[in-house]
Each structure stands twice: as C-alpha cells, then as structure tokens.
Amino acid sequence: MSSDVRFTDFKSDKQPTWCPGCGDFGTMNGMMKALAETGNDPDNTFVVAGIGCSGKIGTYMHSYALHGVHGRALPVATGVKMARPDIEVMAAGGDGDGYSIGAGHFVHAVRRNVDMSYVVMDNRIYGLTKGQASPTSRSDFETSTTPEGPKQPPVNPLALALASGASFIAQSFASDALRHQEIIQEAIEHDGFGFVNVFSPCVTFNDVDTYDYFRDNLVDLQDEGHDPNDYEAAKEVILDSDKEYQGVMYQDENSVPYHEKHGVTEDMSEIPDGAPEDAMDLVREFY
Amino acid sequence: MAEDLNWAVGGEAGDGIDSTGKIFAQALARAGRHVFTSKDFASRIRGGYTAYKIRTSVEEVQSVVDRLDILVALTQRTIDENLDELHEGSAIIYDGERSWEAEIPDEMTAVDVPLKSLAEDAGGAIMRNIVALGAACEITDFDVEYLDEALEKRFGGKGSQIVENNKEAARLGQEYVAENYDLEHLGYSVETTDNDYVLLNGNEAIGMGAIAAGCRFYAGYPITPATSIMEYLTGRIEDYGGHVVQAEDELSAINMALGGARAGARSMTATSGAGIDLMTETFGLVATSETPLVIADVQRSGPSTGMPTKQEQGDLNMALYGGHGEVPRFVITPTSITECFWKTVEAFNLAEKYQTPVFLVSDLAMSVTEQTFPPEAFDMDDVEIDRGKLVDDDEVDEWLDAQGHFRAHAVTDDGVSPRAIPGTVDGAHMSTGLEHDELGRRTEDQDERVQQVDKRYRKVETAQEEEDWDYREFGDEDADNLIISWGSNEGALVEALDYLEDDGIDVRVISVPYIFPRPDLSEEIEAADDVIVVECNATGQFADLIEHDVLTRVKRINKYTGVRFKADELAEQITEQLSAEVPAQ
Numbered sequence: 001m002s003s004d005v006r007f008t009d010f011k012s013d014k015q016p017t018w019c020p021g022c023g024d025f026g027t028m029n030g031m032m033k034a035l036a037e038t039g040n041d042p043d044n045t046f047v048v049a050g051i052g053c054s055g056k057i058g059t060y061m062h063s064y065a066l067h068g069v070h071g072r073a074l075p076v077a078t079g080v081k082m083a084r085p086d087i088e089v090m091a092a093g094g095d096g097d098g099y100s101i102g103a104g105h106f107v108h109a110v111r112r113n114v115d116m117s118y119v120v121m122d123n124r125i126y127g128l129t130k131g132q133a134s135p136t137s138r139s140d141f142e143t144s145t146t147p148e149g150p151k152q153p154p155v156n157p158l159a160l161a162l163a164s165g166a167s168f169i170a171q172s173f174a175s176d177a178l179r180h181q182e183i184i185q186e187a188i189e190h191d192g193f194g195f196v197n198v199f200s201p202c203v204t205f206n207d208v209d210t211y212d213y214f215r216d217n218l219v220d221l222q223d224e225g226h227d228p229n230d231y232e233a234a235k236e237v238i239l240d241s242d243k244e245y246q247g248v249m250y251q252d253e254n255s256v257p258y259h260e261k262h263g264v265t266e267d268m269s270e271i272p273d274g275a276p277e278d279a280m281d282l283v284r285e286f287y
Numbered sequence: 288m289a290e291d292l293n294w295a296v297g298g299e300a301g302d303g304i305d306s307t308g309k310i311f312a313q314a315l316a317r318a319g320r321h322v323f324t325s326k327d328f329a330s331r332i333r334g335g336y337t338a339y340k341i342r343t344s345v346e347e348v349q350s351v352v353d354r355l356d357i358l359v360a361l362t363q364r365t366i367d368e369n370l371d372e373l374h375e376g377s378a379i380i381y382d383g384e385r386s387w388e389a390e391i392p393d394e395m396t397a398v399d400v401p402l403k404s405l406a407e408d409a410g411g412a413i414m415r416n417i418v419a420l421g422a423a424c425e426i427t428d429f430d431v432e433y434l435d436e437a438l439e440k441r442f443g444g445k446g447s448q449i450v451e452n453n454k455e456a457a458r459l460g461q462e463y464v465a466e467n468y469d470l471e472h473l474g475y476s477v478e479t480t481d482n483d484y485v486l487l488n489g490n491e492a493i494g495m496g497a498i499a500a501g502c503r504f505y506a507g508y509p510i511t512p513a514t515s516i517m518e519y520l521t522g523r524i525e526d527y528g529g530h531v532v533q534a535e536d537e538l539s540a541i542n543m544a545l546g547g548a549r550a551g552a553r554s555m556t557a558t559s560g561a562g563i564d565l566m567t568e569t570f571g572l573v574a575t576s577e578t579p580l581v582i583a584d585v586q587r588s589g590p591s592t593g594m595p596t597k598q599e600q601g602d603l604n605m606a607l608y609g610g611h612g613e614v615p616r617f618v619i620t621p622t623s624i625t626e627c628f629w630k631t632v633e634a635f636n637l638a639e640k641y642q643t644p645v646f647l648v649s650d651l652a653m654s655v656t657e658q659t660f661p662p663e664a665f666d667m668d669d670v671e672i673d674r675g676k677l678v679d680d681d682e683v684d685e686w687l688d689a690q691g692h693f694r695a696h697a698v699t700d701d702g703v704s705p706r707a708i709p710g711t712v713d714g715a716h717m718s719t720g721l722e723h724d725e726l727g728r729r730t731e732d733q734d735e736r737v738q739q740v741d742k743r744y745r746k747v748e749t750a751q752e753e754e755d756w757d758y759r760e761f762g763d764e765d766a767d768n769l770i771i772s773w774g775s776n777e778g779a780l781v782e783a784l785d786y787l788e789d790d791g792i793d794v795r796v797i798s799v800p801y802i803f804p805r806p807d808l809s810e811e812i813e814a815a816d817d818v819i820v821v822e823c824n825a826t827g828q829f830a831d832l833i834e835h836d837v838l839t840r841v842k843r844i845n846k847y848t849g850v851r852f853k854a855d856e857l858a859e860q861i862t863e864q865l866s867a868e869v870p871a872q
Binding site for chain 1: 316491498499525542552572665711712
C-alpha cells in the first residue's frame with residue numbers, strides 16, 4: 001500500500017453518463033476520497049456495484065471491481081471479503097437495488113456483519129428506467145407506474161438495518177461533500193458492516209426530494225450532540241419520520257466482524273500445487 | 288457373477304434406519320467385502336417409510352438388484368414394500384413382542400427376536416437396531432466382532448460405556464438367534480478378505496475432491512440431495528484455511544461464490560434442480576465476467592418441487608441451455624463415485640484454465656449411495672492443479688495497454704485472457720455482465736461486441752482441442768450392440784453385461800462423463816447395428832443430443848419412476864430393445 005495515493009487514482013478515465021447534476025457524482029467523489037484517506041489503493045480495493053444509474057459507479061471508479069446482477073451486490077461483496085480478508089471491500093447501489101430486489105440480501109448482510117462498507121445512493125425513484133416509484137418513494141409520489149402515488153409507506157432502510165442487528169448505521173447527503181466523505185470514512189473504518197444511506201437526488205425524475213428539499217430539511221446529528229453508541233437514542237432518531245438526518249446514527253463499539261468470529265484469516269487464493277500434504281487423511285476418514 | 292448378499296433394514300423415518308445400515312455397511316467393509324448401498328426415503332423428518340439396503344460381495348458390486356436375502360423389519364410396511372424382492376430363502380428379522388403382528392409369507396423364514404427387551408438388557412431400548420444387527424450376523428455366519436469396529440467408530444465420541452453397551456446388544460441379538468433358531472439350511476455365509484476398503488458416497492467424494500483441488504470458499508443453501516456436500520465441507524474445509532457460508536438463498540449462494548472466485552479463491556456452490564433455476568440468473572454474469580466457478584447440480588426428480596427424495600437425470604438441458612443469451616459453459620457428468628472425486632478436481636482446473644463456469648452434474652442415486660473402494664482410488668498424489676493464466680506482479684506488465692490499464696478481457700488467439708486477482712499491483716480492473724471491451728468497460732460497439740462473443744466461444748474451441756473429452760468403455764469393443772449412457776447409470780450397466788453375457792448377448796457400453804464439450808461418437812455409432820441410449824428421464828435428453836450429433840435415430844431406455852436402474856432390470860430392457868424396431872426417422 002503506497003502512502004501517496006490520491007483520490008484521483010480511484011478515478012477511471014471513463015466519462016460518467018449520469019445526468020448533469022446527478023447526486024451520484026458527489027456520492028462517488030466522497031467514496032473515492034474516503035478510500036484514499038483511509039489508506040487504501042486501487043490494487044487492494046474491491047468495489048461491487050448493483051444495477052441502475054448507481055450501479056454504474058464501479059465503471060467510473062478504478063479498482064478491482066464487479067458490476068453484477070440487479071440486487072446481488074452484497075452477496076458478491078461477502079464472497080470477496082470471505083476469500084480475501086486482506087482486501088478493502090465496498091458495495092454500492094441504489095434504493096431499488098438494495099431495498100427492493102435486494103432487500104433479502106440486505107437483511108442478511110447486515111446481520112452477518114461482514115467487514116465491508118455499503119453505500120446506497122437513495123434518490124427515492126427509479127431513474128434508469130425513467131421514473132417509476134422506488135421502495136423509498138413517498139406514499140403520494142406520482143410516477144408513471146403510480147399515477148396517484150404508491151399508496152404504501154416507504155421502506156425505512158435505517159430501521160430495517162437496526163431491526164436486522166446492524167453494527168453501523170449512517171446517512172449522508174451527496175451534496176454536503178465534506179460530511180459525506182467523513183461519514184463514508186467512518187463506515188470504512190468500522191469493524192463490520194458499515195451501512196450508509198446517501199441522499200443522492202435525481203434531478204431528472206424526482207422533483208420532490210431535491211437538493212433544495214434536503215438542504216432545507218437536513219438535520220446534522222453532530223450538531224444535535226447525538227451519541228451513536230447509545231442504542232435507544234439511535235432508535236429514536238431512526239424511527240423519527242418527521243425529520244431528515246445525516247450523520248452516524250448507530251455504531252456498536254463491540255462489533256466483531258463475521259470473518260473474525262469464524263476464524264477466517266487466510267488469503268484463500270493461495271493454494272498448493274497439488275492436493276494438500278495431509279489430504280490422504282480425508283480418504284482415511286472413510287475407513 | 289459374484290456370490291452376493293442383499294440385506295436391508297426398514298422402518299419409519301426417525302427409527303435410526305440410516306445409522307443402523309451404515310454401521311452394518313462399515314462392518315462389512317472392514318471385513319474386506321465390497322458394499323453397495325441404496326436408500327429409500329420420503330420427504331419428511333419423522334414417519335414415512337425409510338429403508339437402507341446393502342448389497343455386499345467379495346467382488347466389486349456397483350448396482351442394486353431385485354433380491355433381498357435378509358430384511359430387518361421394524362414395521363409391517365417394510366415387509367409389504369419389499370415383497371417383490373423377497374424370495375423363499377429370505378429371512379425376516381422382526382420383534383414379535385411389539386404391538387404389531389408381522390405378516391410374513393409362509394415360504395419365508397421368520398426370525399422373531401425380542402429386539403427391544405434384549406436392547407434393554409444391554410442398557411437401553413434405543414439399541415434395538417443393534418440387536419437386530421447381531422441377529423443378522425448370526426444368520427449370515429458373519430463374525431460379530433467386525434461390528435465392534437464400526438460401533439467404536441460410530442459411538443466412540445459418546446464414551447466407552449456406550450460403545451460397550453452397543454457391543455453387548457449385538458451379542459445378545461446374535462446369541463438369541465443361535466439359541467433359538469437353526470438357520471443353516473438357508474445357506475448364508477459371508478466370506479471375508481484382508482482388503483482394506485473405504486466406504487463413501489458421491490457427495491462426500493465431491494466434497495473431498497473440492498478440498499483436494501484447492502477449493503477454499505463454498506457458499507450454498509440447503510436442498511435435498513445436495514446439502515451433504517455442504518455438510519461435508521463444513522468442519523473440514525476450515526482445516527485447509529477455507530470457509531463455508533450458508534447463504535440466505537440460492538441467488539445469494541452463487542453470487543457469494545462468484546465473489547470468492549473473483550477474489551482469487553477456488554470457489555464452488557452446489558444445489559439441486561429447483562435451486563439451479565434461481566442460480567440461472569447469475570450464469571450469464573459468471574460467463575461474461577469470465578469468472579472460474581464450479582456449480583454442482585445434484586439432480587433430483589422434477590419439475591418444480593417434483594419428488595425431492597427421488598432419482599432423476601432431468602436437468603441436462605438446463606445445464607446445457609439454462610440462462611438467457613448465449614453463454615459458454617462446460618458440463619461434466621461424473622459416472623461413478625470415484626469419478627465424482629476426479630471430475631470435481633478436473634472441474635476446478637477447467638474453470639480456472641478457461642475462466643468459465645463449469646457445471647458438475649451428479650444425481651441423487653450417486654449422492655446417497657455408499658460404495659467401497661480401495662483407498663488408492665482417491666490417490667491424492669495424482670491430483671494436479673492448473674490455475675491457468677493467473678498473472679503475478681511481474682507478469683502484469685505484458686498485459687497493460689498504452690495507458691497502463693490491465694486488459695482483463697484481452698482478445699487472444701486461444702480466447703483465454705490473463706487473470707489478475709485483487710492485490711496484484713497494476714492489475715486493478717472492472718468486470719461486468721454488460722458487454723465490455725478488453726478492459727472490462729461497458730461497450731455497445733459492434734466490433735467489440737463480436738470480438739468478445741467470439742473470444743468467449745473460442746475458449747470452448749481451445750478446450751475442445753486441448754483437453755481429453757473422453758469416454759469410459761465396458762463390455763465387448765467389437766460388439767454390434769452399442770449402449771450409451773451418462774451419469775450414474777454406469778454401474779448398473781456394467782453389471783447388466785454379466786446378465787446379457789449369460790444370455791449370449793454381446794454389448795459394448797460407452798459411458799460419457801462429458802456432455803459439453805462431449806466426445807464425438809459418430810464412428811462408434813456407425814460401427815454398431817443397434818444403438819441404445821440409457822438415461823433416467825422421460826424425454827431422452829442425452830439421446831436427443833446424440834441424434835443431433837450423428838443425424839441418425841437411436842433407441843432409448845428411459846426410466847423416470849424416481850428409482851435408479853437395477854442391473855437385472857436393465858439387462859431385460861436391453862434385450863427387449865435389441866429386438867425392437869428403430870424409431871422412424
């Protein structure tokens with residue numbers, strides 16, 4: 001790992017096809033800066049991305065990366081981390097990817113507490129398919145597939161994470177560059193599953209959850225003196241549907257990541273040239 | 288044909304049928320006898336008829352037959368279910384003190400043993416099955432001491448008292464029969480030898496092969512009959528620095544395994560038909576991202592949930608064609624339990640050499656059948672590892688483009704690109720299910736699209752030339768009658784040859800362990816008068832492929848009752864087919 005890594009080293013030369021003004025630009029910059037700031041370089045970093053506008057993020061970053069199947073980023077990232085505890089693993093995706101098709105994986109990745117960070121670009125809409133309701137859309141949000149609104153409450157991803165036994169829950173705003181980067185850094189440095197829901201506005205299809213809306217309504221937990229180690233306080237903030245918060249809501253100080261609990265320490269890519277020396281023991285077991 | 292003995296224990300699920308059978312099978316193996324086991328079980332935890340059958344001989348046995356010599360019946364249903372296989376000389380061990388009155392046909396020998404009372408005398412009613420094993424030893428003139436070793440293996444972990452009680456239970460059973468019955472007229476005796484055999488099933492062989500081949504990461508979701516691969520690896524793979532994750536579903540399992548493989552670990556997942564459906568979503572990603580991954584499908588009866596505890600070979604088309612778009616993959620079908628081991632090793636090598644998903648297609652009959660082998664059949668010195676074009680820090684340079692980017696999907700003559708895993712300096716790259724350029728960046732450029740599609744299929748062409756896509760052969764090489772088979776039917780076919788020989792029918796058997804790519808059988812088929820394809824499915828999926836390859840009609844033997852082929856039954860059907868007309872063109 002070289003100490004002179006700059007965040008631009010994590011940038012690919014592929015030009016993003018995101019709409020001008022998309023929140024994902026800010027989200028990605030924060031991710032790259034946070035990775036560089038935490039001492040990682042592209043050769044020891046693996047980024048797994050989902051599908052959708054947000055899923056393209058892996059294409060615009062430079063590291064070992066996989067752009068996978070819709071909703072399955074977390075299982076892939078889990079496999080990478082288990083095989084290579086020595087590698088920094090980050091998963092990224094959108095609200096549809098993470099909380100709709102991938103909701104089952106989200107619950108289990110959270111409770112498994114694999115040591116990785118998970119960044120969800122939450123724009124409360126499906127952008128790449130041109131503006132349908134997402135699991136975090138407001139219940140009265142009118143879209144092409146919900147002309148009168150979804151008429152069902154949005155998923156609260158933070159509450160879902162809390163209920164699943166999360167060890168780190170945070171929320172950030174793509175446009176608040178410094179705070180966003182700090183929060184992602186904390187997620188990376190957390191020993192376990194570092195979950196960050198990022199408000200990443202869609203300027204093309206969502207005229208409700210806009211930059212202005214978040215600027216006007218966002219409350220920073222740091223300013224409120226919130227203690228992320230206080231589970232009850234975290235619960236209160238997470239279940240408060242009247243306000244939009246940013247900051248680290250909850251962090252379990254005693255978090256032990258999955259691979260450590262299971263005694264996985266070795267780099268699994270290293271194997272002998274033939275069968276392991278004592279492999280005949282496996283046969284003798286059947287005597 | 289070998290003098291063999293066919294033994295079974297049957298009762299309700301939860302009666303300890305499986306462990307009782309296994310103990311007897313191990314005792315016979317310790318006595319230097321060959322053993323072939325089969326199981327009847329229902330898809331439920333408690334209740335429902337369950338049986339464990341053993342065929343044993345001093346010569347190799349690799350099939351079940353329609354004959355039962357000794358039956359330990361814990362229920363009337365056990366007797367009823369097996370009436371067809373019982374014969375005049377059969378002995379049936381049962382407990383006359385139990386509430387049911389056994390209805391045993393007159394011509395058979397009823398051996399009424401107070402299993403429960405004797406077990407209680409030895410220390411607990413739970414050992415009644417062991418009492419029955421002692422009784423079986425007496426009937427077959429098999430030294431009860433051979434049971435001791437198997438009992439120690441089974442109960443050693445529970446303390447010496449438990450072991451001693453079980454040994455005592457076996458002796459009480461043996462003595463009871465010796466004192467109360469004179470069964471010499473039945474003529475049963477089991478010869479022993481000095482040979483040392485190991486006893487294992489196909490799933491254990493796949494798990495063992497995986498560890499030997501360097502598989503270190505396994506992710507799976509429980510499903511009959513594949514679960515025992517995961518159970519085998521759990522608790523063993525850790526000894527070699529590996530880990531098993533029980534995923535939340537099959538979608539997750541294959542994606543985790545994909546992640547492990549991209550991180551550089553030899554990775555695997557295993558499931559059965561219904562699970563393969565879910566995993567199909569990710570096949571295309573595995574193939575287009577050129578990830579080496581072994582996916583085992585232990586087939587069971589389908590479609591849908593079908594008959595989860597029954598045999599079938601119905602997933603061949605799925606393995607060959609599953610997934611949208613056109614996806615190159617290898618399909619390997621082990622034909623025996625030893626082949627389950629060796630083909631697993633080969634699957635990992637092929638996966639890494641060609642950076643392609645490899646289907647390892649086994650079936651329920653192999654997964655639950657235990658068989659004896661000389662331990663050399665699994666000689667670990669013969670295991671070779673080929674990691675293909677895995678590049679290290681020094682080799683990366685030759686594969687960088689002018690801007691210093693690693694060409695992970697470089698278009699090469701053989702279709703295989705260099706492979707860098709995380710940590711390799713300057714090897715960082717992107718991979719995706721989207722069509723991509725040499726660097727892995729998505730593209731919709733027509734030329735690049737065609738180049739990448741061609742490149743991926745060129746790997747298959749290269750493999751076709753470089754690897755041996757061979758077959759196994761049995762019987763008379765010059766016979767006019769050719770039988771072709773794949774998967775677990777091989778053992779029954781080999782034994783069917785003996786029956787056919789007795790009837791003066793010469794047969795050549797070709798057993799195919801590779802479905803894609805597969806050996807070219809056109810010469811063999813042209814040289815034969817009659818060609819019959821044998822498989823456990825209704826439509827003849829492999830026969831269809833053969834007809835497609837050679838443009839001629841073949842005869843078919845298909846079984847889809849849920850039960851594997853038996854040697855004697857196969858011989859009969861082959862004889863029948865040989866005199867039948869070839870189906871019209």
